[in-house]
Amino acid sequence: MSAATTRSRTPDRLCAEAVDLALSAAEEAAAPGVVGEHSGLVSEGDRVVTHFFECKEFGYRGWRWAVTVARASRAKLVTLDEVVLLPGPDALQAPEWVPWSERLRPGDMGPGDLLPTDAEDLRLEPGYSGEDEPLPNSVLVSGAASVALAAELADAEDADITPGAPSDYTVVPARGSIAAVAEELGMRRARVLSRYGLHTAADRWEDAYGPTTPMAQAAPATCVSCGFLVAIGGSLGQAFGVCTNEFAPADGRVVSLAYGCGGHSEAAVMPKPPVPPPHVIDETIVDPFPLRPAADSGSVSVGADDADTAELGHS
Numbered sequence: 277m278s279a280a281t282t283r284s285r286t287p288d289r290l291c292a293e294a295v296d297l298a299l300s301a302a303e304e305a306a307a308p309g310v311v312g313e314h315s316g317l318v319s320e321g322d323r324v325v326t327h328f329f330e331c332k333e334f335g336y337r338g339w340r341w342a343v344t345v346a347r348a349s350r351a352k353l354v355t356l357d358e359v360v361l362l363p364g365p366d367a368l369q370a371p372e373w374v375p376w377s378e379r380l381r382p383g384d385m386g387p388g389d390l391l392p393t394d395a396e397d398l399r400l401e402p403g404y405s406g407e408d409e410p411l412p413n414s415v416l417v418s419g420a421a422s423v424a425l426a427a428e429l430a431d432a433e434d435a436d437i438t439p440g441a442p443s444d445y446t447v448v449p450a451r452g453s454i455a456a457v458a459e460e461l462g463m464r465r466a467r468v469l470s471r472y473g474l475h476t477a478a479d480r481w482e483d484a485y486g487p488t489t490p491m492a493q494a495a496p497a498t499c500v501s502c503g504f505l506v507a508i509g510g511s512l513g514q515a516f517g518v519c520t521n522e523f524a525p526a527d528g529r530v531v532s533l534a535y536g537c538g539g540h541s542e543a544a545v546m547p548k549p550p551v552p553p554p555h556v557i558d559e560t561i562v563d564p565f566p567l568r569p570a571a572d573s574g575s576v577s578v579g580a581d582d583a584d585t586a587e588l589g590h591s
Contacts (some may be wrong), residue, residue, distance in 0.1 A: 285319055337367070487534035495540065
């Protein structure tokens with residue numbers, strides 16, 4: 277440990293003895309009667325000491341007034357540095373501030389509330405923006421692009437590609453049978469949902485999460501354009517979907533496409549906070565400030581005779 281470090285941890289004698297100076301400074305900064313007894317001191321550096329006084333202010337239990345005093349090198353006069361109210365080890369403090377995005381919990385959203393989504397929300401990704409162009413894996417893609425895509429998929433899946441079209445096969449695949457198709461469509465069950473069952477289910481879902489609910493009436497947009505909506509299959513998929521927004525009131529529920537809430541993915545996108553420009557200090561221009569007013573700035577000119585001053589009411 278160096279000598280400078282040892283010296284800085286040892287309180288300066290004159291600064292440590294300046295308790296009265298520190299007390300008077302704390303009483304001047306605080307209201308009368310709120311500064312308590314001297315509770316200790318700490319060395320901040322060479323000839324810099326902070327004195328602590330108890331705080332008797334209501335609502336500031338465990339806080340203390342910190343008065344920092346300093347002394348110049350080879351000087352015997354101790355001067356005041358700063359006075360501030362600081363929390364002590366057992367001080368009663370407000371909880372640490374948490375951003376609203378971290379305080380929000382499922383179920384906190386009500387009718388009329390908007391939940392902004394970050395422009396780079398990890399739960400969302402850009403949708404298909406091509407107007408007339410088919411998707412890369414669409415069956416409409418033909419030619420060399422289709423062959424190349426099939427080869428890439430085959431390499432990724434470690435599969436073999438049978439040359440030719442399915443219509444050239446001499447043997448019909450087993451999956452082309454009626455039973456296989458029925459099983460794939462979910463029809464090989466003892467009973468399936470009837471039209472009445474479809475209507476009653478649709479009525480229940482629309483009553484709970486439909487366009488007539490207060491949440492949907494106050495929503496900025498409907499679920500049909502929300503990125504958190506997952507489509508469902510079957511005939512009900514034409515009017516309903518599943519909500520996947522964890523902060524929305526219908527998370528994990530079947531919602532009507534005409535339903536809506538403030539958690540819409542495009543309702544309000546949080547912009548990035550602007551970065552303020554650096555401060556510019558112009559040190560090349562000097563503004564003169566006179567220490568006393570000009571001689572001709574008064575109501576009576578300099579050098580006026582006694583007669584003029586008498587008429588003006590001056591002696």
